[in-house]
Amino acid sequence: MTPATAVAGLVGDFVQQLQHLQRLKERLTEIHNVNAARAVLNWDQSTYMPPGGAAARANQLATLGAIGHRAFVDPETARLLEGAEREVRAAGLDADSDEARLVHVTRRDYDQATRVPADFVEEMARAHALAYEAWVAARAANNFADFAPWLRKNVELARRQAGYLGYTEHPYDALLDQYEPDATIAQVQPLFDHLRAALVPLLRDITAHVDRVDDAVLHRPYDKETQLRFSEDVVRQFGYDFARGRLDLTVHPFATSFSRDDVRITTRVDPQFLQVCLMGTMHEAGHGLYEQGIGANLAGTPLAGAASLGIHESQSRLWENVVGRSESFWRHYVPLAQRAFPAALGDTDAETLYRAFNKVSPSQIRIEADEVTYNLHLMLRFELERKLLEGSLAVDDLPEAWNAAMQDYLGITPLNDAEGVLQDMHWSGGLIGYFPTYTIGTVLSVQFYEAAVRDAPEIPDGIARADFAPLLGWLQERIYRHGRKFTPDELVRRATGRSIDPEPYLRYLRDKFGRLYGLSEG
Ligand code: ZN
Numbered sequence: 413m414t415p416a417t418a419v420a421g422l423v424g425d426f427v428q429q430l431q432h433l434q435r436l437k438e439r440l441t442e443i444h445n446v447n448a449a450r451a452v453l454n455w456d457q458s459t460y461m462p463p464g465g466a467a468a469r470a471n472q473l474a475t476l477g478a479i480g481h482r483a484f485v486d487p488e489t490a491r492l493l494e495g496a497e498r499e500v501r502a503a504g505l506d507a508d509s510d511e512a513r514l515v516h517v518t519r520r521d522y523d524q525a526t527r528v529p530a531d532f533v534e535e536m537a538r539a540h541a542l543a544y545e546a547w548v549a550a551r552a553a554n555n556f557a558d559f560a561p562w563l564r565k566n567v568e569l570a571r572r573q574a575g576y577l578g579y580t581e582h583p584y585d586a587l588l589d590q591y592e593p594d595a596t597i598a599q600v601q602p603l604f605d606h607l608r609a610a611l612v613p614l615l616r617d618i619t620a621h622v623d624r625v626d627d628a629v630l631h632r633p634y635d636k637e638t639q640l641r642f643s644e645d646v647v648r649q650f651g652y653d654f655a656r657g658r659l660d661l662t663v664h665p666f667a668t669s670f671s672r673d674d675v676r677i678t679t680r681v682d683p684q685f686l687q688v689c690l691m692g693t694m695h696e697a698g699h700g701l702y703e704q705g706i707g708a709n710l711a712g713t714p715l716a717g718a719a720s721l722g723i724h725e726s727q728s729r730l731w732e733n734v735v736g737r738s739e740s741f742w743r744h745y746v747p748l749a750q751r752a753f754p755a756a757l758g759d760t761d762a763e764t765l766y767r768a769f770n771k772v773s774p775s776q777i778r779i780e781a782d783e784v785t786y787n788l789h790l791m792l793r794f795e796l797e798r799k800l801l802e803g804s805l806a807v808d809d810l811p812e813a814w815n816a817a818m819q820d821y822l823g824i825t826p827l828n829d830a831e832g833v834l835q836d837m838h839w840s841g842g843l844i845g846y847f848p849t850y851t852i853g854t855v856l857s858v859q860f861y862e863a864a865v866r867d868a869p870e871i872p873d874g875i876a877r878a879d880f881a882p883l884l885g886w887l888q889e890r891i892y893r894h895g896r897k898f899t900p901d902e903l904v905r906r907a908t909g910r911s912i913d914p915e916p917y918l919r920y921l922r923d924k925f926g927r928l929y930g931l932s933e934g
Contacts, residue, residue, distance in 0.1 A: 432495025441712040446480040448670040455668050459660045485526050513897040517714055528576040536569050540842040547840030556811045556829040564807045567800050570844045584798050587845030591721045593899050600848050604791050610918050615784055618772045621929050627768040630686045632756040639681050639689040642752045647697035651884040665692045667699035675703040691732055698731030705892025720900040725853025733783055734861045740876035742766040774822040776831045788821040793847040858917040863908035
């Protein structure tokens with residue numbers, strides 16, 4: 413045997429050894445490609461598709477969805493997966509290697525996807541589509557009773573779905589686990605209780621001094637195109653790569669990824685309110701930076717995604733709030749904003765804009781909420797949906813329970829169902845167990861930032877000079893590049909040294925808003 417053939421023999425053995433893994437990867441990449449194509453069609457539908465395309469597009473999306481799902485739950489995937497699991501064990505690969513983690517995550521996805529029978533998945537999809545239409549109509553008519561039967565059906569389906577998915581303690585755990593792997597009520601409930609106990613009194617102190625912060629400067633005429641260009645400049649400076657992304661207009665802003673090299677974001681503009689476009693763009697760019705930062709080594713595999721919705725949201729909240737609503741950010745950006753909007757901002761200064769972007773006011777609508785009230789909106793939803801699922805709250809009693817909780821937490825009562833219990837689409841689309849991921853993300857945004865500054869103390873000075881590279885570099889290294897390799901808890905512990913902890917977030921709020929509202933001055 414020549415040395416060359418000996419090497420070829422060894423390589424051959426290795427390939428032989430991992431042949432199931434290799435074929436599994438090829439299969440998963442094909443499925444990934446189908447799903448990415450589906451995402452392109454979805455993006456197109458929300459941005460440029462003419463209204464007439466809706467019916468055909470729904471069919472195209474359904475077909476691609478079915479192809480991707482069928483290929484994934486096919487017994488051939490299971491056969492390759494079992495083979496790959498054996499090969500990874502036999503080869504003695506490190507448990508943290510890309511290969512071992514790929515197999516581990518695929519097993520988790522496969523079990524989750526196959527536990528729910530196909531005809532039940534179809535039944536759910538139909539019910540959710542009809543419930544969504546009923547919700548749109550009920551909200552327009554401002555009448556919860558029109559939506560109630562559909563919500564009753566969705567709650568019943570959610571209970572059955574939890575039964576199929578399986579859980580040890582609470583049916584809610586099974587639903588939450590789909591969005592936030594391994595999270596349970598047993599962890600989330602104490603976190604929420606702790607937050608509520610701190611936030612309700614903080615909000616009460618702030619509302620006693622509402623007049624101390626004024627945001628009138630944001631409610632002036634701001635040219636639409638200039639707002640877009642300004643927001644684009646800011647997120648380009650963050651590090652969002654426009655050679656691998658783009659910004660478009662939609663009614664409901666979102667971020668979507670077809671690969672790490674094509675990650676798109678959308679925004680909306682209010683010509684009378686500076687906050688909407690700028691903060692919305694920063695938020696979606698945070699999601700986009702995460703997706704653009706996923707390691708090229710994970711491309712095309714199930715690991716090329718976010719660790720969870722909570723981790724995803726931690727990045728949008730971090731860039732939007734911790735960075736974009738900070739004093740140092742506005743010190744740098746005020747002259748630039750004044751040059752962009754001379755008529756509206758000529759007479760202003762950094763302090764005024766910083767304060768304006770941080771005005772706290774209890775409002776009806778979650779997506780318009782400030783940093784202090786935001787989580788109270790979410791707790792209310794979490795508690796109500798948990799009770800609906802348990803059966804301790806009847807759907808018919810939901811509006812009353814909603815209004816009572818709004819009064820309790822935020823001190824206000826919705827004027828009507830449309831602004832109250834009907835404001836979010838989630839329950840109509842069967843997304844029960846989704847809301848806590850927003851709170852987890854908000855809490856983690858500050859925990860990550862605190863850990864980043866501990867490791868790289870130059871970060872705050874960088875922000876004051878619009879040099880975001882130190883912060884982005886840390887996030888990239890500790891979070892983004894890992895994609896789904898680690899569970900959310902593993903990722904948080906590896907990056908910050910401990911599991912999710914509300915203290916950094918509460919310290920941040922007390923400090924920031926205590927100063928903004930002069931709370932220690934009484
Ligand atoms: Zn978001």
